[in-house]
Amino acid sequence: MSLIVQKFGGTSVADAEKIRAAARRALRAQQQGHQVVMVVSAMGKNTDMLVNLAGQVCDNPPAREMDVLLSTGEQVTMSVMAMAIHDLGGKATSLTGVGVRTDSSHTKARIQSISTDRMRKLLDDGNIIIAAGFQGVDDDLNITTLGRGGSDTSAVALAAVLGAEMCEIYTDVDGVFTTDPRQVADARKMSNVSHDEMLELASLGAGVMHSRSIEFGKKFNVPIHVRNSGVFTDEPGTIIGPIAESANRAVSGCALTKAEARLTVSGVPDKPGVSLTIFEKLASDNIAVDMIMQTAGQDGHADISFTVLESDLPRTLIAVEAAAAAVGAVDVTHEANASKVSVVGLGMATQSGVADRMFRALAEANINIAAITTSEIKVSCLVAREQGLEALRAVHSEFELGSPPENRVTFEDSLAAAKKAKEADAIAVVNRLQAMEDLTVHGVVLDDSQSLVTLTDVPDSPGISADIFEVIAAAGIVVDMIVQGIGANGKTNLSFTVPQPATDEAASAAGSAIEKRGGTAKSYPSIAILSVTGVGIRSHTGVGLRMFRALSKAGINVELVSTSEVKVNVVVAGDKGAAGLAALQEAFADVIG
Ligand code: ADP
Ligand code: ASP
Ligand code: MG
Numbered sequence: 001m002s003l004i005v006q007k008f009g010g011t012s013v014a015d016a017e018k019i020r021a022a023a024r025r026a027l028r029a030q031q032q033g034h035q036v037v038m039v040v041s042a043m044g045k046n047t048d049m050l051v052n053l054a055g056q057v058c059d060n061p062p063a064r065e066m067d068v069l070l071s072t073g074e075q076v077t078m079s080v081m082a083m084a085i086h087d088l089g090g091k092a093t094s095l096t097g098v099g100v101r102t103d104s105s106h107t108k109a110r111i112q113s114i115s116t117d118r119m120r121k122l123l124d125d126g127n128i129i130i131a132a133g134f135q136g137v138d139d140d141l142n143i144t145t146l147g148r149g150g151s152d153t154s155a156v157a158l159a160a161v162l163g164a165e166m167c168e169i170y171t172d173v174d175g176v177f178t179t180d181p182r183q184v185a186d187a188r189k190m191s192n193v194s195h196d197e198m199l200e201l202a203s204l205g206a207g208v209m210h211s212r213s214i215e216f217g218k219k220f221n222v223p224i225h226v227r228n229s230g231v232f233t234d235e236p237g238t239i240i241g242p243i244a245e246s247a248n249r250a251v252s253g254c255a256l257t258k259a260e261a262r263l264t265v266s267g268v269p270d271k272p273g274v275s276l277t278i279f280e281k282l283a284s285d286n287i288a289v290d291m292i293m294q295t296a297g298q299d300g301h302a303d304i305s306f307t308v309l310e311s312d313l314p315r316t317l318i319a320v321e322a323a324a325a326a327v328g329a330v331d332v333t334h335e336a337n338a339s340k341v342s343v344v345g346l347g348m349a350t351q352s353g354v355a356d357r358m359f360r361a362l363a364e365a366n367i368n369i370a371a372i373t374t375s376e377i378k379v380s381c382l383v384a385r386e387q388g389l390e391a392l393r394a395v396h397s398e399f400e401l402g403s404p405p406e407n408r409v410t411f412e413d414s415l416a417a418a419k420k421a422k423e424a425d426a427i428a429v430v431n432r433l434q435a436m437e438d439l440t441v442h443g444v445v446l447d448d449s450q451s452l453v454t455l456t457d458v459p460d461s462p463g464i465s466a467d468i469f470e471v472i473a474a475a476g477i478v479v480d481m482i483v484q485g486i487g488a489n490g491k492t493n494l495s496f497t498v499p500q501p502a503t504d505e506a507a508s509a510a511g512s513a514i515e516k517r518g519g520t521a522k523s524y525p526s527i528a529i530l531s532v533t534g535v536g537i538r539s540h541t542g543v544g545l546r547m548f549r550a551l552s553k554a555g556i557n558v559e560l561v562s563t564s565e566v567k568v569n570v571v572v573a574g575d576k577g578a579a580g581l582a583a584l585q586e587a588f589a590d591v592i593g
Helices: 016-031 046-057 063-087 117-124 151-162 195-203 211-219 274-284 310-327 354-364 385-398 411-424 426-432 464-474 500-514 542-553 574-587
Strands: 003-008 035-040 092-095 100-102 111-114 128-132 135-137 143-145 166-171 192-194 224-228 238-241 253-269 292-298 301-309 331-344 371-375 378-384 440-447 450-459 482-486 491-499 520-524 527-535 560-563 567-573
Touching: 003 016, 003 151, 016 035, 016 063, 016 128, 035 063, 035 117, 035 151, 046 063, 063 092, 063 128, 063 135, 063 143, 092 117, 111 151, 117 128, 128 151, 151 166, 151 211, 192 195, 192 411, 195 211, 195 238, 195 253, 195 331, 211 224, 211 238, 211 527, 238 411, 253 274, 253 310, 253 385, 274 301, 274 310, 274 542, 292 371, 292 482, 292 560, 301 310, 301 482, 310 331, 331 354, 331 385, 354 371, 354 378, 354 385, 354 464, 371 560, 378 385, 440 574, 450 464, 450 500, 450 527, 464 482, 464 491, 464 500, 482 560, 491 500, 500 520, 527 542, 527 574, 542 567, 542 574, 567 574
Parallel strands: 003 035, 003 166, 035 128, 092 128, 100 135, 166 224, 192 238
Antiparallel strands: 100 111, 135 143, 224 238, 253 301, 253 331, 292 301, 331 378, 371 378, 371 482, 440 527, 450 491, 450 520, 482 491, 527 567, 560 567
């Protein structure tokens, strides 16, 4: 019998009437012949209210007790949902935790396994099951939660273990839009979006889905349908599945994260193990690092900049100052009040000219870019917080995201593709269910076809990146990684990689672009790019660290770093490529799937 999972977010269960509407929807699906598992969030802003309450009684609430407290929000919803279904003449049972086993990292636990026996029995007896979202229990039966927004992850994980035909995510918007429709008026609902794009968008600020839910969607081929829970709307929403909406668009969507802070450790000795010392310290203090910009060194010194959530800034400063002293760095500077605007698209991997268009759009809006990182499917720019929204609107309009692409894949076709992928993969999925949310690494790759161009001491002003990359794009050169960190005294450093045959042309084009402003262009023809690819690479914070550790042990210096949800890239000297590849293969041997 076919089974569907229906997840209802906070606003979709905010009051009694909405709960009854959700109950009717579940009953309708059951009447249509499906077994139904509902996953519910806390009602309305209940979780915020509980967080606030904790803050009133305690400055630094213990994480374990925070989980006990927050888990109650979902438990209220699930019990009243069961009552509503009973009242409508249906059969329903609410279950806390529903056998969701997690690790013990309170407030951000990861799912390890889900036992299905009890659920199957209840379903076979004709019950609608109502599961509390966003929570589980660890091996010692302590209650854990998965992190804010985690009910999406509960829903997709349940759909994976139960082999659900569909995981429906009911929310307060019509689907996944090209960007947050509450911030950009002409944002457009997409008929479908690929896993990789959604993974990036979610982790770059698109709050509509918890990014870890997309990891499950991709790993286990769960067809996901995001749609509006509004009582009278039965419109199709957005399918998150294996294919993109359009093959001929370079950019599919954009997103903004508001509260970022940037730190720069400058004058770091450019030798193996230095970044490791810094990031090891951050990891041991459990601080998640986001953009990492290590600009290639000059005079044996490099600058390492990175961003963290602004709320983590005080802790990060303490950690970094200690690490900086240990490695003999010259200075640590920081700046809060930053926002990160990103564009995402699968088409970017094969089309050039995205980065320079984005930089130009920002320059035209008179927005200075403080830092840049790219991966094959995204470009992120750090900007001043007060310009964040303006930056988001500028890029949304530059890439004409408000109007539908030509030849777009229809909702029906993407649904069919998602279902087909699920069927084709059924057996492999069962094998992957053993350790559900463990890191999945596909492999380690060496690319020695690129060279590196670095620009140092370039005056930092709006338009500088646009000028440089426009000239390079006009010369027909495809840029792969771009990393812009910050230098001192209003100067910036910028590094990028290009195919080796284009090295000299790229260096001289970049040199001419900065000629009037000042700065030095240099090229390094012999480099190797080493990448670790997988799913949810950035949110599994240990990946970068493991890479740095393995390379440092092999005596290999890391020149540049860029990260995305599907890949971490590092640049090393060309003659170290093979040794680096071997070191990484060994370091990831246990997780390469
Ligand atoms: P729920 O409580 O249903 O989980 P959330 O508030 O977590 O709902 O997510 C829905 C919200 O996500 C929307 O109201 C919208 O403002 C925001 N959002 C951000 N980015 C996007 C996007 N790209 N598409 C749709 N909604 C988005
Ligand atoms: N109630 C939790 C939160 O607000 C989980 C969720 O809704 O997804 O973060
Ligand atoms: Mg949500």
